[in-house]
Amino acid sequence: MSKFEEFEKLGGRGMLIKISKIFYDKIYEHPWIGLYFKDISQDVIESQQVDFMTGALGGDQIYLGKLPIPAHKHMFITNELFDLRQSLLSEALSEAGASEELKTKWLKIDEAFKSRLVKKDISECEKRFNTDEILAFDKVG
Numbered sequence: 001m002s003k004f005e006e007f008e009k010l011g012g013r014g015m016l017i018k019i020s021k022i023f024y025d026k027i028y029e030h031p032w033i034g035l036y037f038k039d040i041s042q043d044v045i046e047s048q049q050v051d052f053m054t055g056a057l058g059g060d061q062i063y064l065g066k067l068p069i070p071a072h073k074h075m076f077i078t079n080e081l082f083d084l085r086q087s088l089l090s091e092a093l094s095e096a097g098a099s100e101e102l103k104t105k106w107l108k109i110d111e112a113f114k115s116r117l118v119k120k121d122i123s124e125c126e127k128r129f130n131t132d133e134i135l136a137f138d139k140v141g
C-alpha cells in the first residue's frame, strides 16, 4: 500500500480535522490547560495541528510552522500537564471515531516528544523572542 493509501485508510485529512476540533474544544474549555492558549486563536492552532499530524502520519509534508521543541520552549509544561493533554487527546480520538490504529499512532507520536517538552523547573523555560511571555500557570480544576 502506498503512503497516501495508508494515510487515507487512517481517515485522511477529514478525520484529522474532526479530531483536532474536538480536542481543542476540550483544551480551550479546560480551566488549567486552556490558560496556555489564551492568546492563540483556536482556528490557527487546529489547522497547525492538522498539518503537522498529516506529515507525521505519512501524508503530505505541508506543515510550515515551528517544530515542537522550539515552539514550546517558553512554556512550563509539567508531567501532570502533559498527561492531562494526553487524556483529553485520547478522549477526542475516541469521540471522533478514530480507528485503534490511528489512536495508537497519534498517541505514540505525541509521547515521543514528552521528555523534550516536559520541564522540571520554570528556570528551564526560554523566551522564543525578546517580548515573549513565559507561560506558567498553577494547576486549576
Ligand code: HEM
Pocket (backbone or CB within 6 Å): 033, 036, 037, 040, 045, 048, 049, 052, 065, 066, 067, 068, 071, 072, 075, 077, 081, 082, 083, 085, 109, 110, 111, 113, 114, 117
Ligand atoms: C502539555 C503539553 C502542551 C501544551 C501546553 C502545548 C501548548 C501549545 C501552545 C500554547 C501552542 C501555540 C504556540 C504559539 O503559537 O505561540 C502550541 C503550538 C503547537 N504545538 Fe503544542 N502543546 C503541548 C504539547 C504538544 C505536543 C505533544 C505536540 C505534538 C508533538 C504539540 C504540537 C504543537 C504544534 C505543531 C504547534 C504549532 C507550532 C507553531 O505553529 O509554531 N504540542 N502548543
